[in-house]
Amino acid sequence: MAGVVDTIISWIFWPPLFQLVIAPGLVAALAIVIFILWFERKTAARVQMRVGPYNVSPRLGGALQLIADLIRYSFQEPIIPKTVDTAAFILAPLAMLVISVVPTAAIPVSPLPWTWPIPMEHSLLVALALTTLSPVFLVAAGWASNNKFSVIGSTREAFMVTAYELVFIISLLAVAAPVHSYNLVEIVEAQAGWRMFAILNPLAFLAAFIAILMSTSGFPFEIPESEHEVVAGPFTEYSGLLYGIDMGAAYIKRYVMSVLLTIAFLGGWKPLDPQPGAGLLAGYIAPLVVVLVKATIVMAVMSFFRAVYGRYRLDQAVDLAWRVILPMALAGYALGLIYGYLGVI
Amino acid sequence: MSLDAVRSRAEEALRGVYTGVEEGKGFVAFRVPAERVVEAAEALKSAGFDHVKSVTAVDRPKEGVIEVTYHVSSYSDPELARGIVGITVSLPRDNPRMPSLSRIWVSAEFQEREVFEFFGVVFEGHPDLRPILLIPPLAEKHPLRKDFIVKEEQVYKGGITKLEQPP
Amino acid sequence: MSTLRSREARAGPPEEGRLYVGNLDAAARRARELLLGKMKLGKLVDWGTAFSLWPVHFTTSCCGCEFAATWSPRFDAERYGALPWLSPRQTNLIVIEGTVTKKMGCALRLVWEQMPHPKFAIAMGACALDGGIFYNSYNIVRPWEVVPVDVFIPGCPPRPEALARAIVELQRLIREKGVASKWIEEGEREDKPAPIPKEDLCSWWRG
Ligand code: SF4
Numbered sequence: 007m008a009g010v011v012d013t014i015i016s017w018i019f020w021p022p023l024f025q026l027v028i029a030p031g032l033v034a035a036l037a038i039v040i041f042i043l044w045f046e047r048k049t050a051a052r053v054q055m056r057v058g059p060y061n062v063s064p065r066l067g068g069a070l071q072l073i074a075d076l077i078r079y080s081f082q083e084p085i086i087p088k089t090v091d092t093a094a095f096i097l098a099p100l101a102m103l104v105i106s107v108v109p110t111a112a113i114p115v116s117p118l119p120w121t122w123p124i125p126m127e128h129s130l131l132v133a134l135a136l137t138t139l140s141p142v143f144l145v146a147a148g149w150a151s152n153n154k155f156s157v158i159g160s161t162r163e164a165f166m167v168t169a170y171e172l173v174f175i176i177s178l179l180a181v182a183a184p185v186h187s188y189n190l191v192e193i194v195e196a197q198a199g200w201r202m203f204a205i206l207n208p209l210a211f212l213a214a215f216i217a218i219l220m221s222t223s224g225f226p227f228e229i230p231e232s233e234h235e236v237v238a239g240p241f242t243e244y245s246g247l248l249y250g251i252d253m254g255a256a257y258i259k260r261y262v263m264s265v266l267l268t269i270a271f272l273g274g275w276k277p278l279d280p281q282p283g284a285g286l287l288a289g290y291i292a293p294l295v296v297v298l299v300k301a302t303i304v305m306a307v308m309s310f311f312r313a314v315y316g317r318y319r320l321d322q323a324v325d326l327a328w329r330v331i332l333p334m335a336l337a338g339y340a341l342g343l344i345y346g347y348l349g350v351i
Numbered sequence: 352m353s354l355d356a357v358r359s360r361a362e363e364a365l366r367g368v369y370t371g372v373e374e375g376k377g378f379v380a381f382r383v384p385a386e387r388v389v390e391a392a393e394a395l396k397s398a399g400f401d402h403v404k405s406v407t408a409v410d411r412p413k414e415g416v417i418e419v420t421y422h423v424s425s426y427s428d429p430e431l432a433r434g435i436v437g438i439t440v441s442l443p444r445d446n447p448r449m450p451s452l453s454r455i456w457v458s459a460e461f462q463e464r465e466v467f468e469f470f471g472v473v474f475e476g477h478p479d480l481r482p483i484l485l486i487p488p489l490a491e492k493h494p495l496r497k498d499f500i501v502k503e504e505q506v507y508k509g510g511i512t513k514l515e516q517p518p
Numbered sequence: 519m520s521t522l523r524s525r526e527a528r529a530g531p532p533e534e535g536r537l538y539v540g541n542l543d544a545a546a547r548r549a550r551e552l553l554l555g556k557m558k559l560g561k562l563v564d565w566g567t568a569f570s571l572w573p574v575h576f577t578t579s580c581c582g583c584e585f586a587a588t589w590s591p592r593f594d595a596e597r598y599g600a601l602p603w604l605s606p607r608q609t610n611l612i613v614i615e616g617t618v619t620k621k622m623g624c625a626l627r628l629v630w631e632q633m634p635h636p637k638f639a640i641a642m643g644a645c646a647l648d649g650g651i652f653y654n655s656y657n658i659v660r661p662w663e664v665v666p667v668d669v670f671i672p673g674c675p676p677r678p679e680a681l682a683r684a685i686v687e688l689q690r691l692i693r694e695k696g697v698a699s700k701w702i703e704e705g706e707r708e709d710k711p712a713p714i715p716k717e718d719l720c721s722w723w724r725g
Contacts, residue, residue, distance in 0.1 A: 047596070056594040062569040070569075071599055077566025078610065081553075081702055083634035084546070085607060238605040245607040245634040485657060486620045487721055494656040502654040 019286060022111065022123040029294055030265050030301075031110045032258075038302055039257040040072045046309035047071070053313035076250060084246035087152075094150035099244070099251040102143040106259040109136040113265055114191050116280055116293040122191075130188040133266055134175055140259055141167045141221075144230075147252065148240030159239025162320055163230040166220055169327035174217035174263075177335040180210035180342035181270045184350065194274035204271040206345065210338025211271045213331050215304075218267060220327065222260035224308050226315035227323050260308065264301040272300050354379065357434035364398035365391055373439075380420065380437030385449050388440050392421075392455045399428040400436060403452070406462035408470045412497045416441045417470055421452060421459065442472065451477035469495040550702060560699030567610065567636060567698035568689040569599040574609040576629055579616030581643040581675045588678040595682050598689065606632040611688075614661040616675070617645040617652055623659040624719040630665045630712075636701040638692075640684050641667040644674040659719065666710040 018024065025031055044059065048068070051058025059068035086092060111123045112133040124132070141163060148160025181203050182188050185196045197203060204211040220227045223239075231239035238244075241252045268274060275293030318326065358379045362372075368391045371382035383391045404422040411418065420439045425431035440449055451474035453460040461483060463474045468482040468490035482490035492499060553559050577585065588595045589602055603609045606629045618626055630637070639661075644650030646661045647670055661667060668691060669684045692698050701707050 047601075051594070051596060055591045057597050058594075059599055060597040062599050068597075068599075074566045074569040074599060077562060078570035081563045081566070081698075082610065082636070083702075085632075085634050233604045238608065241608075242605055243607060249608050484621075486624075486717075486719060488718065489620065489656060492656075499656070501656060504654075 015286070019290065021121050025113075025115070025123045026107060026111050030113065030115060030262075030298060031107050034298060035107060035110075035258045035261050036254065038261055038298065038305070039254060040076070042257065042261075042302070042305050042309055044069055044072050045306055046312055049310055050313040079250040080247045082246040084248055085243075087243060089152045090243060091150040091152065094146055095243075096248065098143045098147035098150055099248050099255060102140050102147065102255040103251050103258065105136075105143060106140045106255050106262060108139075109133045109262050110265065112136060112190075113262075113269060114194075114274075115297050116275060116290050117191050117195060118280055118282065118284065118289045121290050126189050126191050128188045129190045130178060130182055130193065130270070133190070134178060137174075137221075137259070137263060137266070138171055140255070144240055144256075147244075151240070151243040153243050155236040155238070155242045156240050159230045159236045159242070162236070163223075163240060165320060165324055166223070166227070166229060169324045170217040170220035173213050173327060173331050173335045174221065176332075176339050177210040177213040177217065178266070178270055180207055180335070180339040183339065183342035184345035186346060190269050190274075194269055194276065197273040197276055199276075202271065202273045202276070206350075207271075207338050207341050209334050209341060211267075213335035213338055214267055214271065216331055217335075218260060218263045219308060219311070220323065221263065222256055224260065225312040226318050228312075228317055229320050229323055232317055261301065261305060264304040264308075265297060267304060268297055268300040272304070274300075353430070353433035357431055357436065360398055360431065361395065361400070361436045364394040368394065373437075377433075378422075378435045378437065380439050382439050382441070385440050385442060388438065388452070389450050389455070391438055392452045395423060395436065395438070396455055399431050400425050401427050401456075403456040403459040403462065404435060406459055406466055408466050408472060408495075410444070410470060410495065410497045412444065415444045417444055417447045417472060418442075419447075419449065419466060419470075419472055421456075423456065447472040448475060449473075450475050453477055469493060471496065547705075554699060554703045560696055560703075563699045563702060564693050564696050568692040571598070571600045571611040571638065571685060571688065572603045572609040573600060573611040573613045573640075574606045574629060574633065575602055575604050576612055576626065577615050578618050578622050578626070579643070579645060581616035581645070584675045584678055584681060585613060585615050585642070588681045593678040593682060595678075595685060598682070598685050600685055607634065609633055610635075610637045611640065612637070612665065613640045613642055613681070614646050614665070614667070616643040617650070618659055618661050618664070619657050620659055620717070620719055623661075623664050623715065626661065627664050627715065627719065635707070636698040638688055638697075639665050639667045640669045640671065640681075640688065642671045642676055642681060642684070644672060646670070647672060650674055659715070659717070663713055664715050664719070666707070666712055668710070 018028075028034065048058040059071035062068055062074050063070040086095060109132075112126075112129045114122050114126055114129065144163050145160040148156040148163070151157075181193055184206075185193050187193065193203075219225070223230050230236075231241065236242070241249055244252050275296045278293050278296055280289045280293055354377060358374075361379065361381065362369075365381055365383070368387050369381040369383050373380045373382070381391070400423040402424065404424050407420050407422075409418045409420070418439055418441050420437050422435050422437050424435050442449055447470070449472065451459075451463055453463055453474070454476065460478070463477055464480060464483040466472050467474060467477075467480055468485050471493040474480060485494070554563070573585075587593060589600075600611070610633060612626075612630060612633065614626065630639070641647065641661050645652060645658070646667075648660065649655065649658055651674070652658050669688050671680050671684045673680055697707070
């Protein structure tokens with residue numbers, strides 16, 4: 007009997023599947039995104055001295071609001087206009103959702119080798135490469151919609167991609183330089199105690215943080231979907247479940263990037279230090295929970311910006327990215343090189 | 352006074368064209384025959400009145416005329432900006448036609464369209480004479496003419512009146 | 519009116535020579551039958567729809583000020599889960615704010631047709647009921663001649679509380695009568711079919 011249970015558990019916790027589908031992959035991502043969306047609306051309401059979503063479940067403070075929205079979206083009529091390219095219109099959001107989850111396969115959540123879905127030698131590079139895929143599908147979604155607002159929105163997205171991608175990659179390389187490795191596990195292990203890279207190298211951390219905001223069109227860079235200029239950007243023609251998937255994909259991308267940021271800069275699972283002999287709970291679940299909590303906090307800070315910042319214009323944002331943030335990321339990289347040369351870590 | 356200067360400049364420009372003058376507060380209107388309105392407009396334009404503030408019309412069914420008035424003023428000349436000069440044209444009510452002044456003052460274009468749909472005045476030579484605010488079937492009825500009947504308010508006479516109900 | 523045909527024009531089977539994504543209509547019907555008929559999710563759907571009434575921004579007249587006040591800090595209609603949204607494709611409620619002129623009637627109908635069902639309408643103000651102070655104007659339409667209205671709010675303008683009350687009433691209507699789930703099950707609304715406007719409001723559109 008015990009053997010059967012063990013087998014089932016080992017199947018469920020088979021890392022390639024578990025990482026992608028359950029945590030930190032799809033299921034955890036959806037749960038956290040639902041929480042973050044609720045948190046975002048609630049914070050915005052509190053900042054504006056309102057109550058925010060409440061009546062849907064008064065005892066939980068309106069926490070079921072996003073569930074209600076999700077149910078409504080899934081059962082609404084999915085309108086597919088005659089003028090769109092049907093196949094691309096339907097496949098683009100699905101591909102976006104899947105592709106934004108895929109980088110979690112390259113993100114370790116524990117130092118123990120049996121919990122890694124793939125070999126971790128070059129995991130930083132793999133994760134970075136995988137996060138850069140999803141904008142293609144956003145642009146494709148806008149293009150397939152055959153609507154002027156969608157096309158303008160996706161063009162803006164393309165502009166933003168060119169602006170943030172370099173920043174994000176360079177600022178994460180600033181972490182690899184002092185450790186002399188692309189291995190995310192070694193990067194986390196190097197950050198013992200308060201020696202987190204967020205404190206050692208604040209320039210690179212800030213640049214990466216802003217790049218995440220830019221890439222997922224969070225405030226103050228909510229330019230591709232800015233409501234008052236291009237109705238809903240690339241998602242203008244989407245309705246029902248497809249729109250839910252679209253929205254969810256953007257937030258899941260932000261979540262995955264936050265997890266990467268947590269691993270690279272905030273010490274990952276670091277207060278915990280699983281020893282090689284640790285079991286499932288201490289060796290896998292506990293570090294995972296620590297990583298998720300840290301990522302959720304990062305996302306909550308990002309959501310708070312929605313309530314307190316206005317929106318940049320496209321030219322201002324791109325200008326900022328190239329003139330201020332890119333030099334900042336380069337300075338962070340130089341700092342990383344100096345640490346590496348001096349052997350500080 | 353400021354209006355005097357405006358008035359004298361306009362009078363000078365329109366000498367021999369106008370047939371009558373009316374004056375109000377900050378406003379002076381010259382009556383011009385319909386055949387000579389283009390001439391009058393060109394004279395006013397060269398005198399420095401560079402834009403039309405509004406184009407409006409009055410329907411006078413008893414006299415059988417529709418009076419179209421252009422209110423012109425100036426942005427470029429601060430002295431002329433102090434007053435408004437009107438050109439009033441009387442047109443026969445059964446066939447109101449006059450030359451369009453939107454060639455001379457471009458800002459008159461949309462307002463001539465408005466007068467066209469509300470009063471049925473046809474501006475000859477207008478580049479794009481379509482209804483602007485009303486849907487076409489309604490614009491054919493010229494709703495601001497005095498003979499366009501709207502539903503009147505009624506006095507309650509007791510009893511129950513049957514109203515059209517929303518479904 | 520050309521927009522009346524848009525339902526058929528929406529999701530036809532894909533044409534020859536394109537990448538097939540299956541028959542979406544048939545798939546949707548089967549999913550509907552399974553979820554609502556067999557699994558009895560009707561109550562859940564009604565609950566979700568009632569607490570997620572997103573009105574589209576469609577301001578036609580002065581009642582729009584009260585609409586804005588309803589979502590501002592003092593009255594905060596977001597408590598009921600209603601969030602004003604700009605794009606009609608993602609909304610399910612339209613609040614007709616006062617007078618609707620004939621040209622705006624066309625726009626109103628177009629926006630209504632762009633929204634996915636189940637969708638609802640609230641007519642706000644005396645003007646939307648029967649013309650209000652413009653009752654004898656030559657250039658207005660009654661909104662209920664253009665879209666099927668669920669809740670009417672009298673007043674000129676109605677107070678923000680009245681609009682909030684209308685949203686609560688609409689929620690009650692949806693949950694008690696199961697409007698949303700029935701609508702999804704049957705594909706169209708039986709008790710309130712979309713009216714056909716008496717006049718050709720959109721002729722200016724073709725120019
Ligand atoms: S009901 Fe009153 S406030 Fe509302 S649109 Fe009509 S006139 Fe304006």
